[in-house]
Each structure stands twice: as structure tokens, then as C-alpha cells.
Amino acid sequence: MNRPERPTLRVARIYLRVSTDEQDLARQEAIVDEAKSTGYYIAGVYREKASGARADRPELLRLISDLQPDEIVIAEKIDRISRLPLDEAERLVAAIRDKGAKLAVPGIVDLSKLTETANGVARVVLESVQDLLLRVALQIARDDYEDRRERQRQGIELAKAEGRYSGRKADTKVHERVIALRTAGRSIADTAQLAGCSPSQVKRVWAKHTNGGTQR
Numbered sequence: 001m002n003r004p005e006r007p008t009l010r011v012a013r014i015y016l017r018v019s020t021d022e023q024d025l026a027r028q029e030a031i032v033d034e035a036k037s038t039g040y041y042i043a044g045v046y047r048e049k050a051s052g053a054r055a056d057r058p059e060l061l062r063l064i065s066d067l068q069p070d071e072i073v074i075a076e077k078i079d080r081i082s083r084l085p086l087d088e089a090e091r092l093v094a095a096i097r098d099k100g101a102k103l104a105v106p107g108i109v110d111l112s113k114l115t116e117t118a119n120g121v122a123r124v125v126l127e128s129v130q131d132l133l134l135r136v137a138l139q140i141a142r143d144d145y146e147d148r149r150e151r152q153r154q155g156i157e158l159a160k161a162e163g164r165y166s167g168r169k170a171d172t173k174v175h176e177r178v179i180a181l182r183t184a185g186r187s188i189a190d191t192a193q194l195a196g197c198s199p200s201q202v203k204r205v206w207a208k209h210t211n212g213g214t215q216r
Helices: 026-037 058-066 086-098 112-117 120-161 172-183 188-195 199-209
Strands: 010-018 040-049 072-075 102-104
Touching: 010 026, 010 058, 026 040, 026 072, 040 058, 058 086, 086 102, 086 120, 172 188, 172 199, 188 199
Parallel strands: 010 040, 010 072, 072 102
Antiparallel strands: none
């Protein structure tokens, strides 16, 4: 008597990112429940507040390091994964694929199921189409980032010309938490996690508070 085959366990790691400490990751948290409801086992959720135009994001690098073969990396949109220049973005995607993992992002047609069953020329064509779609999406994410920066620059220049520009306002509550935690002897990493900001912001706030004192 043949036993029924057990369904293959689908394993996912989820990456959530916003660009600044002032933004909230809560909206993206729904991805976790959605992935679970579609049958994924969630091996890890990686939350980050950093620009997608940076390649040295600690949580993204940790995710890639943790990846195992056949796992899926899920993100809300492709720009959550990357706003890097295309060549750097492709190296990032290659690092994920080199671990034997796949990238799943809503809005990008994922032909992986078709390529698994296709053979010969059909498989090559489908894989090429998927790569092309991903390249286009990565380039659009980068173009959008550059357009935003240019509009911001123009807005600042206009505000300066009209005498209305006063610079970005500091988040005093975050600054107060950083100072309190560092004063209590917490490390930069612990302070960043507890204050809900990046390590680089902790360093800036603490350096300003101590007038360039020694970092720990």
C-alpha cells in the first residue's frame, strides 16, 4: 500500500524595512500573517530601519547569512529589498540565489513554479523572462529613489531661497531615550534596539551629548 506523500514544508524568511527612524514597520507586519496563512513556516522576521540605497544593512546581511537552500525571502515590495544602483542590486539578489534561496515579492511575476516543470528551451525562456522582470523592477526602485532625492533637493533649495528652511527637526523623545540608556551604561547596539533607532543615530546623539566623547 502506497503511503500518501507528505507536502513539502515551505520555509520563508521575511524582510521588513522602512527608511527612517520616524517611519513605522507596523503596516508591513501583515506580511507575516499572510505568509503563514498560505502555508509558509516562518524561519525568521528581519526588521530594519535603514535606507534601501545602502548595501551594508545589518539585518539584511544577517538574513542572507541565515538563508538555507530552498528557502524563500519575502518582502512587501522590491524597493524594501533594494534601492541600490542596478549592478549592486543584482549582486544582492545573486547573494540570495547563491544560498539556494528564492525571492518572492508581490507585484513581480514569479515564474518559478513554471520553470520547475518546464524543460529545454521553454525553461530557458521562462527563466530569462523572470530575470528581465526583476531587473526592470530593481531599476524602477532605484529611479524612484533618485527622483525622490531630486524633488527633496529642489524643495530644500526653494525653501532656502524663500527663507523657510530650518532643517530636519530632531526626534527629542528618541534622543532622550538614547541619552538615558547610554548614561545607564547600555552599549550602542542595546541602546539602538531599546530606543527603536539605528546604531549610527545612537552614535550621533551620544557624541553631541558628550561633545565628542568616547564611544562604547
